[in-house]
Amino acid sequence: MDVPSKILSKGGSAVDAAIATLLCEGVMLPHSMGVGGGFVATIYCKETGKIETLIARETAPAASDEKMFINKKITGALAVAIPSEIYGYWCLHAKYGKLPWKVLFEPTIELCFKGIKVSKYLADILKLYCDRIRSEPSMVEIFINPNTDELYKEGEIMYRPKLGETLKIVAEEGPGVIYNGGRVGKKLVQDIQEMGGIVTESDLRNYEVRWEDTVKVQFKHGYTLHTTPLPTSGVVLAFILNVMEPMYTKNESVFWHRMIETFKHAYGHRTLLGDIHFEPHVSETYENMLDPSFAAKSRELILDDHTYIDFAHYGANFTNEEDRGTANIAILAPNGDAIAVTSTVNSHFGSKVRSRQTGIILNDEMDDFSTPGVINAYGIPSSPSNYIKPGKRPLSSTCPSIVLDHNGNVKLMVGGAGGSRITTSVAQVIIRYLMLNHTLQESLDAGRVHHQLAPMQVDVEPEVPEHVNNYLLKVGHDINYLGGDKAYSALTAIGLKTEMPQAACDRRRLGSWKIIFPDV
Known part of the structure; x- marks a missing residue:
């Protein structure tokens, strides 16, 4: 239908x-x-x-x-x-x-x-x-x-x-x-x-x-990302893109290590977030994550030859639930x-x-809320910023996003399902499609990595190259190799690098697409 x-x-x-x-x-x-x-x-x-x-x-x-x-x-x-x-x-x-x-x-x-x-x-x-x-x-x-x-x-x-x-x-x-x-x-x-x-x-x-107003991030080629504010994870996505934009290198292994470290910092700061209408103190973290100077300070903490296992290094002291x-x-x-x-x-x-x-x-x-005194399966305490209050909305990993060019034309629409992996998956598609110039389907189909800080491991899909995995191990990452039967975040996207739109659904989950053109 x-x-x-x-x-x-x-x-x-x-x-x-x-x-x-x-x-x-x-x-x-x-x-x-x-x-x-x-x-x-x-x-x-x-x-x-x-x-x-x-x-x-x-x-x-x-x-x-x-x-x-x-x-x-x-x-x-x-x-x-x-x-x-x-x-x-x-x-x-x-x-x-x-x-x-x-x-x-x-x-x-x-x-x-x-x-x-x-x-x-x-x-x-x-x-x-x-x-x-x-x-x-x-x-x-x-x-x-x-x-x-x-x-x-x-x-x-x-x-x-x-x-x-x-x-x-x-x-x-x-x-x-x-x-x-x-x-x-x-x-x-x-x-x-x-x-x-x-x-x-x-x-x-x-x-x-x-x-609400959108969360906005400007990046190269005149693109502007518009995504959703708290209690969603649009600000987490914005932070990832702010940190990663100047960190491209032709060394694929180093690039993806930098990406993973950025994820860890993003999810560390995410643990301080909640419904800003009920937890006004989260506004400081929220504003920091949108500040280019804060992104620059985070980049200074990322080393090409090392990773850390200390949650505090990444600004975290608790964790949150996820949508599935x-x-x-x-x-x-x-x-x-x-x-x-x-x-x-x-x-x-x-x-x-x-x-x-x-x-x-x-x-x-x-x-999706946190409960006082409840330690999750990873040994991390719950998040006071995400405790239950009547009328409050719980924190979410969702971030449906639209990218516009300087003329106000849609260049990319993307969002997904898959719990805490949504945000990192959307970030990787945006980076591949708009920064690395891959096709839309290539951007969705490529192997992905994911790190949400807790547990202290990086999830790696089978399609990620072996030399990248070897480098990640070398610099200290604990790798969780995902089998082909493991559920991962599944995205849908529409891209418009030219006048002819492209649409794509993720190979990881059933999906379909169709674009209707006006009569010419």
Whole structure:
């Protein structure tokens, strides 16, 4: 189902196409995203030159507190933060939409009732969570084939009628049926609370999105990166590019060592970040990470023949959680407007529970916060800047980005899924495509490295050259060699080095693309 093409061909805007596509992705990839989650977006209007971000990420319920998960598992309905996806779509559409709201829902409603063909990717994820799905009746209803009593397999047809009914109501009546005391919201809250959650109708009513300025970084050839602000990791991406731009060398091994060291510094500073609207003290770190002089000082700490194993050397003293169930889309309209969106339910299948009355699979975004006194698997304490507070948004690794040239033309749109690896993967694609002049597909397909400081090891994909690995070992890196079956960050991108746009999907995960050109 070529949803974005159909929406654009009807005269829809880039935002219209994005909303319709995200709705469909939510039923095609229910483990990654859906209307029970939240998203962040970077939006560009070519005519006005305005570029901004919408933060429609989930927030902590009013009844939450920083100690609520001490000695408790962060899963099930208690882990559900306030779902924000639909309200975010509404706000996007109100500002940038052209087609009627209900038209954007039609393709997904049709899928829910006529059936969704299960992809290999979804079938494989279902297998991984077989026991969890079978132990939760609300998930059994949609992921166990009633004809075989087995998990749906690749090529089989899966149905989501209850979700289809909910989307019909939202399409006809708007988001008030969820967020303003309407019948869908009442059912959703009732289900969450009966399963042990704390989201209330008041939480839904009080939810607000945030429109923010983008994080901006200028680099060579007149390019300007626009990406998302806190609580996303756009500032981490900006810091990486600021540090790396003057560090290119033809010595490939040294270059990638410098890249890894930059990642370590970036993730060290990231541990000091959080929702700036609740933790104003993080503004100092935030501003430093955007300051070229701060980047220069970080470069001085990077040695070509040595690495360090001391967390404090990289400015860190704790760590944060990461998103795992995530999806990214990029839409470029014929008129030059663009939108990059990253949406998530956090873990695969979110909280692993579903509202049976509405059909909505619920996020587990509360797991993205830190909990006092809880030491993670790597022996690193939790992050006070990311502790739970009512109404607060947890830190995220997402960073949907748009790069413009000096004339305001889109040169690159990129974002991805894959937890804490998202930011380093996006950085490597930008560097390969715009700084090293690789093709877009080469930039996505090339072997990647990743270091998030904790654990103190560098993840290396099989495609990274052996001589690079040997050099990394020589200077002291502990290498974790990723096998071909290991999940890695998967990106989507659109590039425009010439007048002919290119689109590319990551080889690491199922994806598709299509570009619609105006009639000539």
